[in-house]
Amino acid sequence: MIQNQLHNQNRLPARTPANPATTARAGAAVRFEGVVKDFAGHRALAHFDLTLHPGELVALLGPSGSGKTTALRVLAGLEATDAGSILIDGVDVGALPTSRRDLGMVFQSYSLxxxxxxxxxxxxxxxxxxxxxxxxxxxAAAALALVGLDAHYDRFAHQLSGGQQQRVALARALVTEPRVLLLDEPLSALDAKVRVALREEIRRIQTELGITTLFVTHDQDEALAVADRVAVMRAGSIEQVGAPEELYTRPASPFIADFVGLSNQLIGRVLHGFAQVHGAKLPLLDPSQADGRVTVSVRPEDLELGREGAPGVVLSSSFHGSLRRTTVRLEDGSSLVVQHDVRLRPTVGDQVGVTFTGAPVSVDPIPAPI
Amino acid sequence: MASVRPVAHTPTWPVRGFILGSIGLVFAIPIVAMVEFTLRRGLAGGHDFSRWTALFQGGFTGPYRTVLVALGNSVGLAMGTVAIMLLLLVPTLLLVHLRFPRLRRLMEFVCILPISIPAIVLVVGLAPVYSVLARVAGSGVWTLSFAYGVTVLPFAYRAIQANLDGVDVRTLSEAARTLGAGWGSVLVRVLIPNLRRGILAGAFIAVAVVLGEFTIASLLNRITLQTSLLVVSKADPYTAVILSLLALTFAFLLLLVIGRLGLVRTGRRRPTTGGQS
Structure with a gap:
């Protein structure tokens, strides 16, 4: 498939189909089944399960130490698993050395x-x-052309910028037409503008080639922007996996709500299938939630700033281009962030009111004191 | 507005000339003195090339032939020592770096240890080892390369480790493995080319140490360049100095050749043109 793409783009002579190293193929299915990995007493992967469908780009998102890079490294064969199995196209690759797994990988640090x-x-x-x-x-020339660097064939790594080096690394990973592409935070060393440009380029190439891709990142914007599905990791296992919109709008827990996008964590109660917080009655994302004290996650865009609602004092207000975020301290001492129109310009110390738009919220029960 | 003078990063020409001249003098004075000594005509006074021409017209015959043999021994020992360093030290350092990083301190201690042991003490310890070695593998001059392998260890270790610290060996080897390279290819095609400077520096030092080593060879009764020069100097000090000068020139040329190997295709001096893109 990749070679077809390269041929189309660069009018290369067709390759000999008999050569197995150059035969085009579709993306592979990848499956982690109960993978466990320990490092000196610390469990990096705790019965990790994840499936990547052929041609899909899955982003592994999580805070530092959540095990996302370890998951990628065990798939690559750079770390051995302690339990569980990893299957590529249904075949257990656990016993295969890295060199025989037929993977392409782009590293966080420059690896040319x-x-x-x-x-x-x-x-x-x-x-x-x-x-x-x-x-x-x-x-090789065609692969470099794919990432827009065909004129840089003879340049050495020290003659290329960080972004160019990662593009070459991407071309290097793709040229062998691997079954799976592994991206280990490949953009984290780049500046913001290059990062955005390159992540879009990665997505374009991945979509064109249809290669199954596992993209490890700690940047939620990056994950939401490029992935077909995002798997959020916490303490070595998957907390939630789903399409970016699903993760954002229907977070399975306050941890997801907090990690994927901004959210306010407020203390409230669940009563008869509704969350009650600061006088508002909000529908639940999970209506089966039992009654009791809970932590309620409310997005800043699900709050409104005005004269009505819960009274509070403006602590700070920041400009973000097309929107503004204002932090308000309520009378009970809790603070929350409200996202609103840039034309509304509250100043520090203003007396304001905060109302809820009524969007469904996720809640996390607070254990009763023993 | 007054112009700001750029910060001087390099010394001015006079300062540079003074520093280089001073260092040059330190090296040149003994060499010039040696050359002058070999040109003396004895008690009659004056200078000529008679001792040089006599040596070369004689074709290094008689007692001087030993020097040629000894030179061959020393060159062979140097090569053997470098081979031991390459085959033993480089893979071990890589193994410790990649797989057993916790052993690095121990490795450093073991490698640096020989520098703190005087050669005479080393020989006392090596003598019984060599008496066993002589029974097993004979007492050929080549066996000295094992002892020399130990003596060059601190210098070679430092040179290679410094290079190792400057290269992201782990990422490079992992990148190569994901591209289908086995450990052999990783070593030969990726790691060694990137550690070439350190390996060459280590080889450079090993050759220099072996060609100049006297104590161990003498005490273990092996004939090397240094021991044979001592024998010649007892019979004819003038010829010994001529041979020393020739040995010095030979060592210089040898090290120059090794140094040139390090300059092959690095591509490091090309101008950087890439910006962030």
Whole structure:
């Protein structure tokens, strides 16, 4: 598939179909089944289960130490699992060394081989697969063209910017037409503008090639922007997995609500299928929630600033281009962030009222004191 | 507004000339003195090339032939020592770096240890080892390379470790493995090319140490360049100095060749043109 794409874009001569190293194929299905990984007493992966469908881009999102990079590394074979299995297209690859798993990987730190030019870096994987000279160079040039760096074939890593180096690393990972593409926070070392441009480029290429991709990131914007599905990790296992919109609008827990987008954590009660907080009665995302004290997660955009509602004092207000966020301290001492129109410009110390729009909320029960 | 003078990062020409001149003098004075000594005509006074021409016209025959043999021994020992360093030290350092990083302190201690032990003490410990070695593998000169392998360890370790610290060996090897390279290819195609500077520096030092080593060879009764020069100097000090000068030139050329190997295709001096994109 990738090669078809490369051919289409660069009018390369068709390759010999008999060569197994260059045969185009669709993305593979990947399945983690109860994977456990311990590091010196610390459980990095706790019965980790995840399925990647062929051609899908799944972002693994989570705070530092949640085990997302470990999950990617065990799939790559760079770490051995302590229990569970990893299947690619239904075949357990646990016993296969990294070099035989047929994966492409882009690392967080710049990983181009410094002694080789950009073109030779891209050729490396093909050389390992014993692809002959002329075809190897043509495919490397085509892969570099795919990431817009065909003019940089002879440049060395130290002659390229960070963004260019990661593009070459992406070309290097893709040129062998791997079954799965692994991206280990590939954009985290880049500045904001380059990061946004490159993540869109990654998404474009991934969609065009249809390659199954696991994208590890701690940046929620990045995950929501590029992924077909986002899997949020916490303490070594998946907390929730779903489409970006689903995660944002229907978070399974206050942790997800807090981690994916901004949210206010307020103390309230559940009574007869509704959350009651600061005098408001809000529908629940999970109506089966039992009555009792709970932590209620409310998005800043689900609050309104005005004269009505819960009274409070403006603590700060910040401008974010198309919107403004204002922090208000309520009479009970709790603070919450309200997102509103930029034309409304509250100043510090203003007496304001906060009302709820009535959007459904997720709640987390507060254990009763023993 | 007054213009701001740029901060000087390099010394001015006179300062540079003074520093280089001073260092040059330190090296040049003994060499010039040696050359002058070999040109003396003895008690009659004056200078000529008679001792140089006599040595070369004689074709290094008689007692001087030993020096050529000894030179061959020393070069062979240097190569053996470098081979031991490459085959033992480099893979061990990589293994410790990649798989057993907790052993690094111990490794450093073991490698640095020989520098704190005087050669004479080292020989006392090595003598019984070599008496066993002689029974097993004979008492050829080449066996000295094991002892030299130990003596060059601190210098070679430092050179290679410094290079190792400057390269992200873990990421490079992982990148190569995900691209389909086995450990052999990772070592040969990725790690060694990126550690070339350190390995060459280690080899450089190993050759220099072996060519200049006297104590261990003498006390273990092996014939090397240094021990043979001592024998010649007892019979003819003038010729010994000529041979020392020739040995010095040979070592210089040898190290120059090794140094040139390190300059092959690094691509490091090309101008940087890439911006963030």
């Amino acid at each position: 081989f410094p002694h080789l030019s950009a073109g030779e870096n891209v050729e490396f994987g093909l050389r390992m697969r014993k692809v002959r000279g002329e075809e190897r160079r043509a495919r």
